[in-house]
Amino acid sequence: MLAVQEYVSLASKAIRYCFVRPFYVNDVIQQMDTIGVQSIPIVILTGFFTGMVLALQTSVQLEAFGATQYIGKLVAASMIRELGPVLAGLMVAGRVGSGIAAQIGSMMVTEQIDALNTLGTDPIKKLVTPRLIASLVMLPLLTVITDFVGILGGNVIASVYVGLPTGTYWQTVWEQLASGGFTLRYIPNDFIQGLVKPFVFGGLISITACYYGLQTRGGTEGVGLSTTRTVVTASIMILVVDYFLTQIMLAAFNA
Amino acid sequence: MTADNDRRSSGAGSGDERRVGIDRRTPVDPAAAAAGERVADREREVREAIRAELLVDMEEEARSGKATTPAEPVIELQGVSLAFDRPVLEDISFGLYPGETVCVVGESGSGKSTILKLILRLLVPDAGRVFVDGQDVTDVSYGEALTMRRKMGMVFQSAALFDSMTVFENVAYPLREHVKMREDEIEERVNETLRFVDLDPEQVADKLPSALSGGMRKRVGVARGMAARPKIMLYDEPTSGLDPLTTGTITRLIVKLQRELQVSSLVVSHDIRSVFRMATRVVLLYDR
Numbered sequence: 001m002l003a004v005q006e007y008v009s010l011a012s013k014a015i016r017y018c019f020v021r022p023f024y025v026n027d028v029i030q031q032m033d034t035i036g037v038q039s040i041p042i043v044i045l046t047g048f049f050t051g052m053v054l055a056l057q058t059s060v061q062l063e064a065f066g067a068t069q070y071i072g073k074l075v076a077a078s079m080i081r082e083l084g085p086v087l088a089g090l091m092v093a094g095r096v097g098s099g100i101a102a103q104i105g106s107m108m109v110t111e112q113i114d115a116l117n118t119l120g121t122d123p124i125k126k127l128v129t130p131r132l133i134a135s136l137v138m139l140p141l142l143t144v145i146t147d148f149v150g151i152l153g154g155n156v157i158a159s160v161y162v163g164l165p166t167g168t169y170w171q172t173v174w175e176q177l178a179s180g181g182f183t184l185r186y187i188p189n190d191f192i193q194g195l196v197k198p199f200v201f202g203g204l205i206s207i208t209a210c211y212y213g214l215q216t217r218g219g220t221e222g223v224g225l226s227t228t229r230t231v232v233t234a235s236i237m238i239l240v241v242d243y244f245l246t247q248i249m250l251a252a253f254n255a
Numbered sequence: 256m257t258a259d260n261d262r263r264s265s266g267a268g269s270g271d272e273r274r275v276g277i278d279r280r281t282p283v284d285p286a287a288a289a290a291g292e293r294v295a296d297r298e299r300e301v302r303e304a305i306r307a308e309l310l311v312d313m314e315e316e317a318r319s320g321k322a323t324t325p326a327e328p329v330i331e332l333q334g335v336s337l338a339f340d341r342p343v344l345e346d347i348s349f350g351l352y353p354g355e356t357v358c359v360v361g362e363s364g365s366g367k368s369t370i371l372k373l374i375l376r377l378l379v380p381d382a383g384r385v386f387v388d389g390q391d392v393t394d395v396s397y398g399e400a401l402t403m404r405r406k407m408g409m410v411f412q413s414a415a416l417f418d419s420m421t422v423f424e425n426v427a428y429p430l431r432e433h434v435k436m437r438e439d440e441i442e443e444r445v446n447e448t449l450r451f452v453d454l455d456p457e458q459v460a461d462k463l464p465s466a467l468s469g470g471m472r473k474r475v476g477v478a479r480g481m482a483a484r485p486k487i488m489l490y491d492e493p494t495s496g497l498d499p500l501t502t503g504t505i506t507r508l509i510v511k512l513q514r515e516l517q518v519s520s521l522v523v524s525h526d527i528r529s530v531f532r533m534a535t536r537v538v539l540l541y542d543r
Contacts, residue, residue, distance in 0.1 A: 111413055114372075117404070120432060121401070121432055
């Protein structure tokens with residue numbers, strides 16, 4: 001119970017400090033590079049292979065009904081609504097969450113956090129807020145990349161194994177987007193659903209990692225423990241929160 | 256406890272479980288003697304020699320100190336107690352006066368470093384008050400505490416340099432953070448500070464802390480602490496884990512800061528030998 005309280009208090013402070021001077025712009029940019037740009041290769045790889053395997057599996061199922069031309073529709077629906085956000089979230093939780101927890105954790109055990117405090121800097125403002133902002137901005141962007149590369153992977157399989165023309169594939173992708181309806185006339189609802197999720201996941205990952213980082217006690221062993229806890233907790237949170245977000249948004253868009 | 260009776264109460268007070276002995280520039284003192292009993296016999300001879308060496312110097316300082324009117328303490332603890340699972344500090348009172356170097360000695364685990372955390376308000380005492388520069392900091396808000404801490408420079412036991420920053424950026428950190436200085440002024444101040452701690456700016460400025468030796472890291476830690484020219488310096492075990500030569504260097508550095516910049520220093524240490532070299536007064540923490 002105390003842990004939940006501390007977690008929430010850390011999160012609310014980190015969010016509040018987004019709007020209070022001084023702003024550590026350099027730190028935000030540096031974190032965007034570490035969290036976002038350096039994660040691009042890993043999400044491209046996971047996205048591409050997931051898209052391919054999705055196309056492969058659905059083609060087998062659809063063949064039974066003679067409906068292989070709908071591969072694009074299925075791949076797009078799964079990637080944009082679910083797999084893109086969740087995969088990007090899990091990969092970033094593993095790659096970035098662990099990194100943040102280890103870095104802040106070792107700063108904690110080597111008294112660097114105390115040093116920040118004594119030099120008159122609020123560690124939450126200097127360390128947590130920049131990471132939160134960077135995650136909130138970068139995770140949706142990474143998800144867009146994952147989605148696109150995943151659908152591209154599906155395209156490759158569709159044309160190579162099933163012999164579906166690329167034009168037909170992308171047409172069914174578009175059909176899927178259009179079938180979900182639009183917000184403000186031009187933005188497919190699937191996009192909104194697929195971008196709200198990574199935004200939330202980004203917040204969860206950075207706050208969880210910073211929380212465990214700042215909780216670190218007891219030398220290098222403690223740092224290892226914090227890292228593990230971060231990855232486990234953040235991954236589980238992503239999967240659980242994803243379910244509830246899906247339920248909320250399905251209700252919202254179908255109403 | 257006023258400044259006046261603080262000075263009179265020398266050595267072992269009677270009463271509580273854990274007490275503070277206070278010695279105002281008097282080298283042969285019951286409190287210091289009690290400390291002596293705890294160190295090994297072979298240390299005793301060396302200590303006596305150092306004492307004799309410093310005796311003349313200290314008496315002179317004591318006389319000049321008496322000539323001036325008593326000033327307000329820059330740091331004062333009044334009846335401070337703190338307990339975690341067990342009592343760590345009980346009824347601790349002492350003051351740090353302008354321009355002096357007070358060393359807090361005591362066994363490991365006697366709560367020496369906790370005193371520094373209380374002064375920096377990283378911890379809040381269960382009872383008693385803490386004053387910094389005349390301001391009661393016991394109940395200040397987190398934001399006020401951040402501002403208050405800028406009056407003090409802290410040197411950590413492990414130096415606690417920011418390992419993602421170069422030596423230059425480390426020393427420049429307090430200047431960039433709070434002092435409105437132009438970049439060329441900052442560079443000048445950092446180089447000046449590095450030279451003060453006997454480091455060559457050209458050689459070390461661009462290095463990362465991980466590339467430095469323990470003694471050099473410590474000196475960079477001192478440089479970072481004093482970069483904004485605070486009137487108060489706090490040291491947590493400045494000589495622990497260093498070889499005798501480097502210990503001497505750091506000790507001389509602390510004395511140099513006190514003499515040349517009139518900084519008031521509070522040193523937490525269990526290195527009795529260097530304590531006798533640099534202290535103008537010794538505070539002893541002990542169990543009954």
